[in-house]
Amino acid sequence: AQSVAQPEDQVNVAEGNPLTVKCTYSVSGNPYLFWYVQYPNRGLQFLLKYITGDNLVKGSYGFEAEFNKSQTSFHLKKPSALVSDSALYFCALLRRSNDYKLSFGAGTTVTVRA
Amino acid sequence: GAVVSQHPSRVICKSGTSVKIECRSLDFQATTMFWYRQFPKKSLMLMATSNEGSKATYEQGVEKDKFLINHASLTLSTLTVTSAHPEDSSFYICSARDNGQGHEQFFGPGTRLTVL
Numbered sequence: 001a002q003s004v005a006q007p008e009d010q011v012n013v014a015e016g017n018p019l020t021v022k023c024t025y026s027v028s029g030n031p032y033l034f035w036y037v038q039y040p041n042r043g044l045q046f047l048l049k050y051i052t053g054d055n056l057v058k059g060s061y062g063f064e065a066e067f068n069k070s071q072t073s074f075h076l077k078k079p080s081a082l083v084s085d086s087a088l089y090f091c092a093l094l095r096r097s098n099d100y101k102l103s104f105g106a107g108t109t110v111t112v113r114a
Numbered sequence: 115g116a117v118v119s120q121h122p123s124r125v126i127c128k129s130g131t132s133v134k135i136e137c138r139s140l141d142f143q144a145t146t147m148f149w150y151r152q153f154p155k156k157s158l159m160l161m162a163t164s165n166e167g168s169k170a171t172y173e174q175g176v177e178k179d180k181f182l183i184n185h186a187s188l189t190l191s192t193l194t195v196t197s198a199h200p201e202d203s204s205f206y207i208c209s210a211r212d213n214g215q216g217h218e219q220f221f222g223p224g225t226r227l228t229v230l
Contacts, residue, residue: 032217043120043207044158044221051217090157099171100217101148102209104157 002027004074004093006105014113019081021108023074023091032094033074034102035065037087044090050074061085081112116142118210120222127198128230135193135225137208143188144210148219149181152205164191188213198229 004025013019025031032051036044048059055067065076074091091105117140127133137147145166150158162183163171170183180202182194191210195202205226209219 036221041205041224041226043118043223044209046218046220049218088155094217096217099163100146100211100219101160101163102219106157107155109155 002093002095003103004033004091004105006089006091006108008108009106010109010111012111012113013081015083016080019076019078019085019110019112021076021089021091021110023076023105025072025074025091025093027093029096031074032096033065033067034092034094035059035063035074035076036090036092037061038090038107039087047076047089081110083112083114086110086112116140116210116212116218116220118208118220118222120206120208120225122225123223124226124228126228126230129199130197132194132196133198133227135195135206135208135227137191137193137210137222139189139210139212139220142210142212142220144191145188145213146211147185147191148209148211149183149191149193150207150209152207152224154205158207161193195227198227200229203227203229 034049035047050067058064089108092102119138121136147164149161161176164183164185166185172178185191207224208222
């Protein structure tokens, strides 16, 4: 089965500290992976994606993610977190064999304290 | 970037009534749109895949007579919650796949449905 997992329900960091949100995947073949952020009562905003190429992907708002094939991971990172980064983050896997549907992780709530 | 809108953003209705939610791709054509349901602080649950000019494909456990989907044009899909009940209260989000950009989905801002 093709799926993604976000092992942490919550991540709490102090402003200015590095932020990491974990994601692991399970897929046969090459994965298409995405990160989205959701603010309260809003839709999903695209942060970044990995399709092919460099394992380090840079995205919006200073976020980046590293695709690690051996560890089947795609962790989201930001070197210096802001209070405004507090939100719900979703990792997603595109299931190309199934009408290009997205499988979402359970989500990780990030709280950045001032 | 590609923009997807939803209307209304918020709706409150009485139990037993029907509610229609629109999803529009504003600056691109979308052969395929997706409808999701999200419970508070939970992940998105795919309800159905909406294909322009054909019947929607529903996920297992989703009642197609309850959640009617119409994709009449390349820029508009509608979700109608029929005979709504309080347990249908939720946040409904649509997404659209840009025909020109292949695989990427663009998400609407969501619709908060409250059934009294």
